[in-house]
Amino acid sequence: MTNLVGVLYAVILLVLCAGYVDVARGQTTDPTEVNALKAIKASLVDPSNKLKNWGSGDPCTSNWTGIFCDKIPSDSYLHVTEIQLFKMNLSGTLAPEIGLLPQLKTLDFMWNNLTGNIPKEVGNITTLKLITLNGNLLSGSLPDEIGYLMNLNRLQIDENNISGPIPKSFANLTSIKHLHMNNNSLSGQIPSELSSLPALLHLLVDNNNLSGPLPPELADTRSLEILQADNNNFSGSSIPAEYSNIRTLLKLSLRNCSLQGAVPDLSVVPKFGYLDLSWNQLKGSIPTNRLASNITTIDLSHNFLQGTVPSNFSGLPNIQYLSVNGNLLNGSVPPTIWSNITFTGNRALVLDFQNNSLDTIPPVFEPPQNVTVLLYGNPVCTASNAARAANLCQPTSVTDAPSGEGKQVSTTCFPCPTNFEYNPSSPIPCFCAAPLGVGFRLKSPGISDFRPYKEAFENDLTSLLELRVYQLYIERYIWEAGPRLNTHLKLFPNNTNLFDMAEVVRLREVLAGWQITLLDVFGPYELLNFTLGFYADEFRTAASPGLKGGALAGILVGTIVAAIAVSVFSTVFIMKRRRKQRTISRRSLLSRFSVKVDGVKCFTFDEMAVATRDFDISAQVGQGGYGKVYRGNLADGTTVAIKRAHEDSLQGSKEFCTEIELLSRLHHRNLVSLVGYCDEEDEQMLVYEFMPNGTLRDHLSAKTERPLSFGQRVHIALGAAKGLLYLHTEANPPIFHRDVKASNILLDSKFVAKVADFGLSRLAPVPDIEGTLPAHISTVVKGTPGYLDPEYFLTHKLTERSDVYSLGVVFLELLTGMKPIQHGKNIVREVNIAYQSGDVSGIIDSRMSSYPPECVKRFLSLAIRCCRDDTEERPYMADIVRELETIRSMLPEGEDVLSSTSGSGLLAKSMSSSSTTTTGALYVSSHISGSGQADSGIPSGMVAPR
Known part of the structure; x- marks a missing residue:
């Protein structure tokens, strides 16, 4: 019986192989890799409709021709959504039959040895989102048909041998963000039509044979951040002055492109950070307007620039490298470029002024130790200045920035296995x-x-x-x-x-x-x-069912009709068996974790599929470590959020059951309500009430169009605190959330805050046999970097005031708009430094409307207390709620009421120009020891942040 089941199972697997005829033909060039090629078993479709990346055995025996099975008809290819064969040392070609996969979303053959052309039939797969073919030996031209792929987000064909022009049809790729076509042999012009791409972020076309003028129309792009076109031949053309209008531009790299004309003035580009125009034929003077403070790199070397080194290069706080080597610049060596830079740790600056006509060195010229100034090849290095500039005038070749290795382990450690x-x-x-x-x-x-x-x-x-x-x-x-x-x-x-x-x-x-x-x-x-x-x-x-090659050998005997008939029978047999196993598995899972789901609806997989239009991408509203979140409409018209665990979810079944159990018995206005769950068809889904205004983090993002007012922020802070207070004191038994963060605070249609995501929560300690209540829970540290209580991290002792610390970080986000960790800076440390210096006005979120300074001062004081390192110095959640209610009562009339008439849910009434303060007992003192400032640096009266 066992052998029969194995044979029947193998038959259905072979049927699944069909439709993948010669998608990649050929064998690996290295005979030792043949088994690795067979091990891919790409013909097997897993429960997520993805092709297997790994396995053992050869499911197609003598009919094996490459990556896919041959000569076995089936329609199972209709359900395949992903091919991911990354770095498998595969050779062969991509065949036209790739177009037979109508639901394919990912086509990934990165870092293999594939040859031949990209088949035009790829354009038939309109569901494609990712094409990553970089690092192969592909040749020929890019097919125009790729322009049919309206859902394509990323096209990577870099590091191949592809030639010919960039198709103008690429202008139809309205979803494309990443066009990586560097290191090929592309020719012709960069199509001006690419300027119509609304989502394009990165255009990398360096190291090709492109020519003609640079299209000025690229200035019309809405979101272009990086234009990198080094080592092409735009002979005789200039850099369009219109590029200064690309407001989103972060990097412009046009090294060695035979460009002429002037250096463009990019001073009005607000976040510009990197400019490389070296090894061209640019003339004229260097623009004198100051570039954005983000700039790290300016390389204008090996051109024909004249005039002096402008003063606008001074005062750039993030500059790392400035080179004007090999130009015609004259005048004095600039003495103050490093004046606005804090040199700490490995911070360094290279100033390469070599091979110009600089003839004067300032009387006081003392570069800091971390600043390298190179003057070789200038008149300033002649004998009259030799004594002063001797150490600056040595011929030096500037190499790439330093490479490095990580720190070493102590030699006192014993060797590991x-x-x-x-x-x-x-x-x-x-x-x-x-x-x-x-x-x-x-x-x-x-x-x-x-x-x-x-x-x-x-x-x-x-x-x-x-x-x-x-x-x-x-x-x-x-x-x-x-x-x-x-x-x-x-x-x-x-x-x-x-x-x-x-x-x-x-x-x-x-x-x-x-x-x-x-x-x-x-x-x-x-x-x-x-x-x-x-x-x-x-x-x-x-990742593999582990079928044996010998068991599959006899499968090919017989006719195609017989194989299909047997496969139908085996499908029914196996599905019944699997359904029974799933039922047992679910029952075992739910009983193992003692899930109590009274009053919570259990949905079927079909109901979830209908609610989300078969989990269509248009219904997806979010994604996290657990899985994807979809907006769904139930049969009764209720709009819900459906959190669907992806295969091999990080959180796993225990957290899934924990969240069901906790949410099924938690009921509070400031907690997200659980509507139901789904646990079948190898799926785990949680169904919540839908929060139309998303997460708090969304509204603190720099990209939000309508920032929250101060009154809204207090209202949201109070709602979140009330939700956590309920967990700590009123839930039975009490609960510690353990992962409080801005992205776990959701906002309903009226911007009422609701705490969400209880997958990591832990029940509070209960009295022991003698009635003693432990002060903490000892547990493995979990949470999110930046929000994590440092004492909990060090001691593994979780208390209710671990949630207080995390909520305090959220409060700081509300006040400053910053992320907990950003650009290497920790929000708690940065705010404390500003607070102790007596000037916090500079860190208050400038996107808020005017705010009452006394309210802001008290809110800031509360947030800082919540984020104390010492647990005992933090307030309890009840204290936080009382203080926030006091702050809310101090707001000007109407400022603590959220409007439901506006589509965005923003305050209907703007803040007045004067402050109205309600007197009353204040729970938290406005003075924090160590600040040294009575007013914390916040001016009196109603102010607007700078």
Whole structure:
């Protein structure tokens, strides 16, 4: 019986193979890789309708021709949504049959050895969102048909041998954000039609054979941040002056492009950060208007520029590299370029003035130790100045910014077992763990020196990966031609020896699926490798049914009709068996975690599919570590939010059941209500009331069109505090949330705040046998970097005032608009520094309307108390609610009432020009010890933030 089931199962797997005829033909060039090629088992479709990346055995035996099975008809290709065959050493070609996959969203063959053309039939797959073919040996021209892909978000064909023009049809890619076509042999002009792309962020076309004038129409783009076109031949053309109108521009790199004319004045571009116009034929003087304070790099070397070095290069706080080497500049060496820069840690500045006609050095010329000034090849280095400029006049070749290696582990540690390593970043010394290796390259960074940005990179990447900062170890980083920054990373488990396999799968999916967005200064990234190490065998086993080649050998005997007939029978048999197993599994799961779901509706998968139009992308409203969130409409017309766990979800079944259990018995105006759940068809979904105004974090973002007023912010803070007070004191038993953050505070149609996401929550301690109530829970540290209570992090002791700390960080976000961790800066530390200096007006969110200073001072004082390092110095949640109610009562008339008439839910009445204060007992003192200032630097009267 077992063998029969195996045979029947194999038949249905073979039927699933069909439709993938020769999508990639050929074998690997290395015979030792043949088994690896077979191991892909891409013909098998997993429950998420993704093609398997790993496996064992050969499901197609003698009919194997490449990546896909051959000569077995079926329509199962209709359901495939993802092909991800990243760095598998595959060769062969992409065949036209790729167009037979009508629901494909991801086509990923990065870093293989594929040859031939990109088939025009790719244009038939209108559902495609990602095409990543970079790092192959593809040739031929780009098919016009790619322009049919209206849903395409990312096209990466860089580092191939593709030639011909950039198709004008690409102007139809209305969803495209990333066009990475660098390092090919593209020719012709950059189409002016690309200016109509509404979402385009990055246009990388460097290292091609492009020619003709640069299109001035690119100035009409709405969102272009990076234009990188180095090493092309725009001979005789100039840089369009219109480029100064690209208000979103962060980086312009046109090195070695045979450009003529003048240097454009980019001083009006508000966030401009990187300019490289070196090795061209530019003439005239350097514009004298000051560039944006974000600028890190200015390279105007090897042109024909005249005049003096302008004073506008001084006072740029983030400048790392300035080069005017090899021009015709004269006059004095500028003495104050470094005057507005704080040189701490590895902060450095290179000023390359070599090979000009500078003939004067100021009487007082004392560059700081971290500033390198290069003057070789100027008259100032002649004998009369030799004594003063001797150390500045040595011939020097400026190389790329320093590469580096991470810190080393103490030699006193004992050796770790094979595939285990010490994490030098771990707070636990000499702790062996099995890491994941990641090759991660920044393709167009907006910096020249990584060292000052290393901490910001660590904070940003770990936050996006939902890891602790110490789980990331930068083993080394190397600057490559481009310039591009190649980093070798190690990801370590959190204070345990091993990652859970679900976490390994999640991290790989997030990195390979382009699910993270780094800070703008780091530009686009690419994944070079994902090394499993210790986890390799388990990963392949987990991703493969493990069918044996011998069991499949007899399957091909018989006719196609017989195979289909048997497959139908086997499908029914297997589905019944699987359905029974799922029922047992669900019953076991729910009983294991003692889920009490009285009064909460259990939905079927079909009901959820209908509510979301089969989980259509247009219904998706969010995404997190747990999965995707959809807006759905139930049969009774109720609008709901459906949180659908992705396969191998990070949070897993325990957190799923925890949230059902907690929310089914929590009822409060300031907590998100659970409508129901779905637990079938290998799916886990939670159904909540829908919050039409999204998350608090959305409304604090710099991109929000209608910022919150101060009155709204107090109202939201009070609602969140009341929700947490209910959890701490009125829930039975009390609950500690453990992950309070701005993105877990949702806003309904009237901007009423509701606390959400109880997947990490823990029940408060209960009295022991003698009636003694423990003061804390000992638990593994979980939460979000930037919001995490430092005492909880160090001691693993969770208390209700751990939530107080996190809420205090939210309060600081409300006041400043800043993120908890941004550009390497911690919001608690930055606010405390400003507060103690007596001048906080500069950190108050400038997007607020005018505000009453006494209210702001009290709100700030409360937030700072909540964020004290010492738990005992923080207020209880009841104290916070009382103080916020006092602050609300002090607001001018109408300022504490939210309007429901406006579509946005904003205040209907604008704030008046004078302050009205309600007297009464104040719970929190306006004086914080250590500030040294009575008024905290906030002016009296109604003020508007600067």
